[in-house]
Amino acid sequence: QVQLQESGPGLVKPSETLSLTCTVSGGSVSSGSYYWSWIRQPPGKGLEWIGYIYYSGSTNYNPSLKSRVTISVDTSKNQFSLKLSSVTAADTAVYYCARDLLWPGVGLDYWGQGTLVTVSS
């Protein structure tokens, strides 16, 4: 059974960098069959795709966040990570990591439980 678990600070100050890690168990981030994704959901609002990474390190980001986002992968720890710089209150959200099936088309079949990150001084 594949499991994903987000970890990181629940409170980040404005203008600082949000950093989260997703630890994968029961599966491997080195698999060529998946993208590894980050998605967020502001309180009371809908889902927003942030970006994904492939095991090779290639990435794709939401154009609206691209200038502030970095996603990386650590195959030795079976983890992938998110960094979002220059945060504001608008970045307050539940952040999810998820596995994307890659084919046929997008399919986020396993999700972490989500972690609430609040941006506040």
Next chain:
Amino acid sequence: SSELTQDPAVSVALGQTVRITCQGDSLRSYYASWYQQKPGQAPVLVIYGKNNRPSGIPDRFSGSSSGNTASLTITGAQAEDEADYYCNSRDSSGNLFGGGTKLTVL
């Protein structure tokens, strides 16, 4: 940039059939996937690809697509199907989600 449009809210009588739709240009080129989200929980994938259900998803959930519109159909809606539903597809920039549809089972 692309976007996916969903009706904000839909209701269905218990045991009846309901269709939730998602419109967007990306759907002409890419399959949609569908997610069910209940309060305080992570989304759950219910349909992906042409009409594939992950293991454990009841067969009352089905998907279809025509032109720029993808649909999720629940045949014989149950009380436990009351939730938010999101569509999702790839586009030229990556992935995008619809705004979500709140399904009420009456």
